[in-house]
Amino acid sequence: MSEGRKRQARVLKGFRDYLPEQMILRQRIIGIARDIFERHGFEPLDTPALEYLEVLTGKAGENEQLMYHFEDAGGREVGLRYDLTVPLARVVAMHQNELVFPFKRYHIAPVWRADNPQRGRFREFWQCDADIAGSASPLADAEVIAIMAEVLEAVGLPEFTIRISHRRLLESLGRAAGIADDRSPLLYRAIDKIDKIGPEGVARELQAAGVTAQQANRMLDLVTKRGEPLSLLEELRGELHDVPGAAEAIAELEQLFGALPDFGIAPHRYTLDLALARGLDYYTGPVFEASVIEPNVGSVGGAGRYDGLVGAFLGRPVPATGMSLGLERIIEIVREHGLMPLPASVAEVSLVVFPETMGAAARLASTLREQGLKVDLSLQPNRDVGDQLKLADRKGIPIAVILGSSELAAGTATLKNLKSGDQSVVALNDLAEAIHNALRGGATTTQASMTRMEPQTMGAQ
Amino acid sequence: MSEGRKRQARVLKGFRDYLPEQMILRQRIIGIARDIFERHGFEPLDTPALEYLEVLTGKAGENEQLMYHFEDAGGREVGLRYDLTVPLARVVAMHQNELVFPFKRYHIAPVWRADNPQRGRFREFWQCDADIAGSASPLADAEVIAIMAEVLEAVGLPEFTIRISHRRLLESLGRAAGIADDRSPLLYRAIDKIDKIGPEGVARELQAAGVTAQQANRMLDLVTKRGEPLSLLEELRGELHDVPGAAEAIAELEQLFGALPDFGIAPHRYTLDLALARGLDYYTGPVFEASVIEPNVGSVGGAGRYDGLVGAFLGRPVPATGMSLGLERIIEIVREHGLMPLPASVAEVSLVVFPETMGAAARLASTLREQGLKVDLSLQPNRDVGDQLKLADRKGIPIAVILGSSELAAGTATLKNLKSGDQSVVALNDLAEAIHNALRGGATTTQASMTRMEPQTMGAQ
Numbered sequence: 001m002s003e004g005r006k007r008q009a010r011v012l013k014g015f016r017d018y019l020p021e022q023m024i025l026r027q028r029i030i031g032i033a034r035d036i037f038e039r040h041g042f043e044p045l046d047t048p049a050l051e052y053l054e055v056l057t058g059k060a061g062e063n064e065q066l067m068y069h070f071e072d073a074g075g076r077e078v079g080l081r082y083d084l085t086v087p088l089a090r091v092v093a094m095h096q097n098e099l100v101f102p103f104k105r106y107h108i109a110p111v112w113r114a115d116n117p118q119r120g121r122f123r124e125f126w127q128c129d130a131d132i133a134g135s136a137s138p139l140a141d142a143e144v145i146a147i148m149a150e151v152l153e154a155v156g157l158p159e160f161t162i163r164i165s166h167r168r169l170l171e172s173l174g175r176a177a178g179i180a181d182d183r184s185p186l187l188y189r190a191i192d193k194i195d196k197i198g199p200e201g202v203a204r205e206l207q208a209a210g211v212t213a214q215q216a217n218r219m220l221d222l223v224t225k226r227g228e229p230l231s232l233l234e235e236l237r238g239e240l241h242d243v244p245g246a247a248e249a250i251a252e253l254e255q256l257f258g259a260l261p262d263f264g265i266a267p268h269r270y271t272l273d274l275a276l277a278r279g280l281d282y283y284t285g286p287v288f289e290a291s292v293i294e295p296n297v298g299s300v301g302g303a304g305r306y307d308g309l310v311g312a313f314l315g316r317p318v319p320a321t322g323m324s325l326g327l328e329r330i331i332e333i334v335r336e337h338g339l340m341p342l343p344a345s346v347a348e349v350s351l352v353v354f355p356e357t358m359g360a361a362a363r364l365a366s367t368l369r370e371q372g373l374k375v376d377l378s379l380q381p382n383r384d385v386g387d388q389l390k391l392a393d394r395k396g397i398p399i400a401v402i403l404g405s406s407e408l409a410a411g412t413a414t415l416k417n418l419k420s421g422d423q424s425v426v427a428l429n430d431l432a433e434a435i436h437n438a439l440r441g442g443a444t445t446t447q448a449s450m451t452r453m454e455p456q457t458m459g460a461q
Numbered sequence: 462m463s464e465g466r467k468r469q470a471r472v473l474k475g476f477r478d479y480l481p482e483q484m485i486l487r488q489r490i491i492g493i494a495r496d497i498f499e500r501h502g503f504e505p506l507d508t509p510a511l512e513y514l515e516v517l518t519g520k521a522g523e524n525e526q527l528m529y530h531f532e533d534a535g536g537r538e539v540g541l542r543y544d545l546t547v548p549l550a551r552v553v554a555m556h557q558n559e560l561v562f563p564f565k566r567y568h569i570a571p572v573w574r575a576d577n578p579q580r581g582r583f584r585e586f587w588q589c590d591a592d593i594a595g596s597a598s599p600l601a602d603a604e605v606i607a608i609m610a611e612v613l614e615a616v617g618l619p620e621f622t623i624r625i626s627h628r629r630l631l632e633s634l635g636r637a638a639g640i641a642d643d644r645s646p647l648l649y650r651a652i653d654k655i656d657k658i659g660p661e662g663v664a665r666e667l668q669a670a671g672v673t674a675q676q677a678n679r680m681l682d683l684v685t686k687r688g689e690p691l692s693l694l695e696e697l698r699g700e701l702h703d704v705p706g707a708a709e710a711i712a713e714l715e716q717l718f719g720a721l722p723d724f725g726i727a728p729h730r731y732t733l734d735l736a737l738a739r740g741l742d743y744y745t746g747p748v749f750e751a752s753v754i755e756p757n758v759g760s761v762g763g764a765g766r767y768d769g770l771v772g773a774f775l776g777r778p779v780p781a782t783g784m785s786l787g788l789e790r791i792i793e794i795v796r797e798h799g800l801m802p803l804p805a806s807v808a809e810v811s812l813v814v815f816p817e818t819m820g821a822a823a824r825l826a827s828t829l830r831e832q833g834l835k836v837d838l839s840l841q842p843n844r845d846v847g848d849q850l851k852l853a854d855r856k857g858i859p860i861a862v863i864l865g866s867s868e869l870a871a872g873t874a875t876l877k878n879l880k881s882g883d884q885s886v887v888a889l890n891d892l893a894e895a896i897h898n899a900l901r902g903g904a905t906t907t908q909a910s911m912t913r914m915e916p917q918t919m920g921a922q
Contacts, residue, residue: 359723
């Protein structure tokens with residue numbers, strides 16, 4: 001059935017295969033996130049990879065430019081989703097009568113962007129989002145920030161901080177500096193670069209766009225103010241008392257910072273950073289971003305309140321807030337820094353077989369599986385024991401069970417720890433317990449054991 | 462931030478949103494399959510949704526015709542994967558030095574086919590595959606059949622059968638009937654329709670393609686033979702003793718049927734059905750298909766051995782076998798027949814709040830979560846208790862906890878079963894246990910309880 005012609009096996013640039021060892025880590029981290037989302041009562045949601053182009057167009061700025069889109073065979077203009085927020089907005093609009101609000105949902109799924117591939121940037125990558133639609137309360141912002149902190153703690157990131165700011169407060173600071181409201185998008189984009197280009201860089205960028213030096217400096221003075229969040233907000237309340245919009249934004253932030261401790265976030269995990277703007281245009285309230293400080297790898301997640309987006313499909317505003325974890329970056333940090341040592345194989349036991357014991361081995365494998373073990377049954381009774389053991393070890397399976405015919409006759413099997421080389425003979429009735437014990441790091445040796453017996457002595461070959 | 466212009470919210474024909482209640486069932490069934498795959502030591506794998514068109518072209522016949530494909534912004538011809546088998550073949554070719562063979566992998570992921578949408582057929586649907594690459598042994602076929610049976614049992618399908626046949630045996634039967642080998646594809650396709658169009662229909666179709674009436678009838682006599690698998694194979698061994706290829710195929714099936722009981726499959730779960738051909742051209746050995754008999758919904762999974770496909774990328778044959786579960790159909794059967802009653806919400810408890818107790822409620826929610834509970838914290842302290850309870854009930858959350866300020870002062874909370882209406886006052890220290898008990902179906906009432914107390918009497922409103 002071979003084709004004769006050999007086809008070239010390759011993957012597109014910016015796309016990746018996840019081999020078993022990588023998948024085991026990915027699934028573990030995704031499982032941790034999912035568990036935390038569900039503990040907060042967030043419901044799972046999934047949406048199509050392909051959407052009408054029209055649905056994906058009009059809100060997400062730069063990300064939208066990177067969309068994969070084409071005309072399908074039926075002449076419809078379609079696109080691959082580039083985030084999970086626009087699909088959420090569409091779902092809320094289409095299913096508003098089936099959903100109960102506030103609607104708390106999570107969505108863990110791949111998205112696609114035809115970005116220029118570079119280290120840590122891919123054209124297919126997974127997003128991991130938790131959002132609340134239908135609540136304008138800063139308590140909703142506090143809850144999604146809390147969830148973000150819990151996930152980052154749970155995956156073992158040693159040192160991270162969540163910086164928090166507020167779009168409308170930033171707008172007010174602009175007003176206080178004498179910068180016109182229609183310059184806000186420019187202002188956000190310039191301020192957002194402060195970590196990269198420094199205050200002088202931001203000042204130059206603002207002046208190049210027609211902001212005066214005095215305005216730029218005043219703005220920089222304001223956004224670089226530091227302090228304990230509630231004191232700093234108190235100070236700003238005085239300073240901005242006559243700036244339209246400032247009081248409301250400050251009150252929202254006060255409520256948010258007041259709630260964070262009750263939501264279980266340690267004070268050293270968050271800060272008020274007025275220079276945080278975030279790129280996307282659609283934010284309307286609190287914005288937040290988590291960064292890992294040690295190792296210094298930058299942003300690992302963030303988001304904020306976007307009260308306009310969901311309403312774009314409904315024709316009326318629907319308040320919404322949420323957060324998106326930088327799943328790919330988190331996985332990379334955990335892997336690179338060995339924060340979560342995991343086995344290379346899902347299998348816990350390899351069952352080595354002989355022609356004479358193949359049937360009994362298959363039955364034994366079923367029994368061990370019923371006792372909660374993950375058993376890789378060797379399907380190669382005609383290969384010698386050494387080869388079968390070598391393959392199990394190469395796969396990364398920690399334990400082997402060897403079932404020879406004379407042992408089988410005696411109701412026993414040999415248990416071998418493939419890391420230490422220790423082995424012992426165990427009664428079949430005690431086998432599952434002995435394996436569980438060995439997996440917990442205990443010795444493979446049991447009372448009835450005869451250690452260091454070579455498999456070659458065990459009959460049937 | 463609203464756009465002014467309202468965008469139309471709709472999904473493409475053949476695509477679906479999975480709302481929380483559907484996702485809870487999907488995730489449960491996918492979790493069951495994954496758990497069984499891992500118990501058999503099958504490793505997780507994932508591959509890109511988009512592949513080079515060239516990679517996806519040339520092997521999978523009809524499915525390939527339905528591919529979504531387009532030219533990307535870089536001028537590359539690309540396509541969305543339409544199955545998980547072709548990507549496996551590519552992975553094996555590209556990563557042959559990193560993988561250990563036999564390579565047992567599972568892959569649960571969406572695929573896309575621009576098929577004509579109809580009841581139960583979608584353009585985006587999930588596949589759930591388990592395959593073994595690098596083993597020519599019928600033991601490998603037996604293991605994937607066993608896995609299929611275990612998953613179908615575990616999701617609670619009441620009555621199903623796995624029909625098993627062999628492509629090369631079918632070919633031999635064709636030879637025995639005097640039909641030329643180059644007619645094999647035609648033969649498979651005609652025979653495969655026997656359930657739909659009956660033996661007469663198959664005979665007509667064969668004759669229309671130039672097979673004589675005598676040949677067609679002889680073929681139909683052969684493929685409709687029934688019997689206990691090993692006896693029937695013995696009978697065929699005699700009948701086909703001078704037909705090239707027959708003896709080898711029969712020997713493989715004998716080994717397969719001989720192994721199935723050891724792999725834990727009950728005899729009533731499988732049968733030798735020589736009229737099973739399966740549509741795809743790439744099968745080269747045993748083929749199998751699981752059908753649900755009661756309710757009579759037809760195929761819920763299948764596959765077989767395909768020794769040529771993986772090698773198409775390598776230029777040398779790599780034996781491979783596997784199975785694909787009809788996940789969408791299984792989910793639909795389970796849902797429609799109520800085989801797996803599940804809650805409509807992941808949240809187990811709704812925590813009802815008051816302005817005065819908001820902070821304490823957030824802290825209580827954290828404590829309950831640490832004790833393993835899934836807690837939806839109401840973010841609406843200013844709505845009245847009745848409204849908050851109504852929302853929790855509409856979401857499908859079974860239990861509510863009401864934390865009023867006088868109760869809080871007394872170190873208690875009210876526990877309310879939203880199904881039965883029963884309620885009781887419980888000490889905060891005993892709350893997690895009382896909720897766990899109520900979730901297990903026990904009464905919400907505890908020793909310290911005062912039942913039927915109205916929430917209105919509990920202070921703070």
